[in-house]
Amino acid sequence: MRYYQIALRQVHDTYTWASQTSLTPGDRVEVLFRNRTKIGIITAEVEAPDFKTAEVLKVLETNFLAAEYLALATHLSQKHFTSLSKVLTLMVPEAFWLKVEPVKHQIQWALDKDLTVDFLKHPTQKKYFEFLQAQENLVWEDEIPTAFKNTHKTFVKKTFLTEAQKTIKTEHSLNLAPAEESQNFDLTPAQAAVLEKIVSSNKGKLLWGVTGSGKTEVYKQFFKTLQAKNKSAQFLFLLPEIALTPQLITAFHNMFSGQVAVWHSNLTANEKVQVWARVQSGAIKILIGTRSAVLVPMPKLAAIVVDEEHEWTFKNEFNPRFWTHEVVEFLAAKKHIPFVYGSATPKLRSYHLVQTGALDLVELPDRVHKTALPNIEIVDLKQEAKRGNFAPISKKLEQAIASALADKKQVVLFLNKRGFAGSAMCRFCGDAFGCDHCDMSLKLHRSGNRSLLICHVCGAMKNFPKCCPTCKKAEFNFRGWGTQQLEQQLKELFPKTKLFRADKDSITGRYDFENLLRDFKNTPQSILLGTQMIAKGLDFADVALVGIVLADVGLHLPDHHAEERVYQLLEQVSGRAGRRHTQGQILVQTYQDDLPLFTFLRAHDTKGFMQQKYNEHEKLKLPPLSxxxxxxxxxxxxxxxxxxxxxxxxxxxxxxxxxxxxxxxxxxxxxxxxxxxxxxxxxxxxxxxxxxxxxxxxxxxxxxxxxxxxxxxxxxxx
Ligand SMILES: [Zn+2]
Ligand SMILES: [Zn+2]
Missing domain, CATH: 3.30.70 (Alpha-Beta Plaits)
Incomplete structure (x- = not known):
């Protein structure tokens, strides 16, 4: 008799079961647990325990989970103080833990070649026969028109139709962007040199490339080069956000047609099962996904790319609280495979790993289209206030918007605060409206004719009172602006211009954001305004002006990463301008124009900024120096x-x-x-x-x- 630890879903600890036959960690099995049949995964073989154990009922699948992913799960559970089962449930979709057939097969039916229409008597049968002929005598089960459902059954019974193939259903539902920009550009000499360095060794690389330097093209060629050496190789491409990057996904589809799948938290349970199973079978060669994709086991994983690697969304904020980077480094070391972190504004940690020699630095300092980096101008909001303008848009920004629109260009405005205004306060007694559940002021939102007060932490909501609850007077002061107020001012200033607003209030449906971006792209001379939603990876050829309405958001927080984050955000947002043929313009509005951060930003001196931050962290022994x-x-x-x-x-x-x-x-x-x-x-x-x-x-x-x-x-x- 042999003994095994087995992890079950939603059961904190692993338990021991016995087996007559030899099993392997990673096998998927059926066991009896508290009188119920459950599905579990073997995590380890153990010594005979000194208590009585039940036997494993059935082995469902051997080698279900590869050894290195089991090792990864163990590592993450220990390092982040989480149960092994919890980590495993993130790696393996729910359906595989439940007593149902997790993978839905799709059947294709083939028509008997010798069957003729004259043989059929019934008119519906004749029609179905003609329909099948039009489909080249083959039909997928879910593509049978409802009107023929019964006739189909008759045909199967009479063996006019037989099963042609049985396969896992491919997802029509992944909402992939249509293939539009199908040309693959030749690499520039700079890109080719970078590619050569990347494929030269299995050591991790930091690809530091300015916005618009063509990193995506390098990533694609990187995979292509490795694929030429090994046809079954699989690749993982991680990015902070899927919705923002339809062009990127399209680019991969065009190069690796039929081998690409997308993974993110918005997939339905069924979509997850489909993609997961196709990755396991090796049908999918390239998995593009957000941080959760790093836990999808890939049997033939040969390289990993983390694009926009500085993004904070690469940290899992729930148990296990891992950084995507640590998982990438773990897998790369286990499997002896290369990985690339790409960014225009790398994480301080990656910068540190280059200093210590753990990563090799490769650089793309120039933009592909030879467009100069955008010209950055700082607008001092203190001066604006002295002139009596307290609205979100300064005179200078207003003029810049007007001139961009007159040039038939588009404008992106970024304000990292949603709602209409910040906190509200009674003008007479100074009473402020705070959330009952949080140490937070409630923010003013406008919804139709209604004014609401909303807590941005817990979502608590109340109607804006007609008068002050304390002194009964009805005049209030509001601090700060949100995207709603910005939108209102834009409507007043540019009444004929089409506006697109992207924030948590305007984007609620699963595909709202993609639709909004597509509409913006197809509307010349329009304005896109939004919160940090629009900061990452957007690529619009016609955007000539980016306005950062209030750069100060987040700067006041007493956190050693605050400036780093604000810098990254501003540099990323400013990278949205002038990516193709004309130099873009950036206007940054701030109350703190004297901060060194803005000097570095204006000079596009990301390295200077990073070095200064690095020195600061080194002096104080702050992460990544601790x-x-x-x-x-x-x-x-x-x-x-x-x-x-x-x-x-x-x-x-x-x-x-x-x-x-x-x-x-x-x-x-x-x-x-x-x-x-x-x-x-x-x-x-x-x-x-x-x-x-x-x-x-x-x-x-x-x-x-x-x-x-x-x-x-x-x-x-x-
Ligand atoms: Zn009052
Ligand atoms: Zn609250």
Missing amino acids: CIAKIIVVDHSKATAFAHCKTLHTNLVATLKEQNLEAKIEATWAPAFFPKLHAKYWFYVFLKSEDEALLANFMQNYDWPKGVKIDVSPVSLI
Whole structure:
């Protein structure tokens, strides 16, 4: 008898089962658990336990999950303090854990060649026969017109039709962009040189290329080159957002027709099963997806690309709280395959890995179309206010928009705040409207004729009161603007211009955003305005002007990544202008025009900015020059949360002292920057060390109290 640990869906721990035959970790099996048949995955073989165990009922599929993905799941579960089952359920679609046939096969029927129309008596049978002939005597089951459903059954019964093939249904429903720009450009000498460096070794590369430098073309050729050497090779292409990049997906389709699938969290459960199964069978060679795609097992994985690698969406904000990068590096090391991180504004961590020699740097410093980088101008909003203009659009921006539209060009305006205005306050008694559940002011939204107050954290909503609840007067001050107010001002200034607004309020349906982008693309002399939704990867040939309506959003936050993020965002947004034939123009409006950040931005000196940030982080030993873990303590009672946080901190300090680690691992605590959110109080304990392995080891062996959440390498400390 042999014994195995088996993971089940929604069961926290793995349990032991016995088997007469030898099984392998990664096999998919059926077992009896608490008197119910369940499907599980074998995670390890173990010694005979000293308790009685039931036997595995049935082996459903051997080698269901490859060894390196099982190793990855184990690694992630340990590093991020999550159960193995939880990680495995992210790797394997739900249907494979349930007692149903997960893969729906589609049957194609073929007509008997000797059958003639004269042989058939019934008119419907004759019609169906003609229909089948028009289909070259073959029909997919789901393409049989309803009117012929019964006749079809008769034909099958009489063996006029026989099964021609049975295959996994391909997804018509993936909403892939139509193939439009079908030409594949030849690589420029600069792109060819970069490609040569990338394929020269299996070492990880940072591809640092300015916006519009043609990184996508390099990625495609990278895969093509590897595919020429190995026909069955599979490739993973990760990007922060799928909806924004229909052109990119089309480009891959044109080069790798029929071998491309897309993976993102908006896929339906059935679509996931289809794509997943086709990746396993090897039919799909290129999987394009957001961060969740990195966990889709790819048996023949041969290379990985992470585009726009600086994006914070590459961090999983739920358990397991992994960074896509760490999974990529784990898989690359296990499988000895190359990977590329691409960006115009790399993550500080990637910059660091180049400094330490862990990554090779390859650069594309020029734009493909030889268009100069856009001209960036800073508009000082303090001066604008002195002139009495408190509206979102400065005089200068207004003129620039007018002249771009007059040139028959398009305009993109970026404002990272939705709604109509920021906080509201009574003019007389100063009462402000705050959320009942969060330490947040409610934001004013306009919906038709209604004015609403909405919390941007928890979504709580109330009607805007007719008068102040405290002093009953009815005059209010509003701070800040949102996209709705920007839209209103644009309507007043440019009444004839078509406006497209993209934010969480205007985009609610699954394909709303793609439709809106398509409409914008097809509407000359129009304006697209939106929140950070529109910051990533958009590529419109006709956009001549990008206005950043308020660059200050996010800068005030006391977080060591705040400036880095704002810089990346601004540089990305400004990359949207003048990508093809004319030099674009960028106007950046800000109240803090004297910040060094803007000097670097104006000069397109991303390297200068990164080096300055890097020096700062090095001096303060901040990540990536150290590793930080954030331990989150939450409770409905402020006193309880505070007490738990203090106790945890005291115990950690004592344990570090016991183990003589207090010089190497630092423990601190703090309330969250917004202590009350979602009606709960948030406190943090931070562990920081320059030795990542030492910190990980200490954390593995610490007996964590129940209920705390652990975030290793958090996106932010606030
Ligand atoms: Zn009042
Ligand atoms: Zn709230």
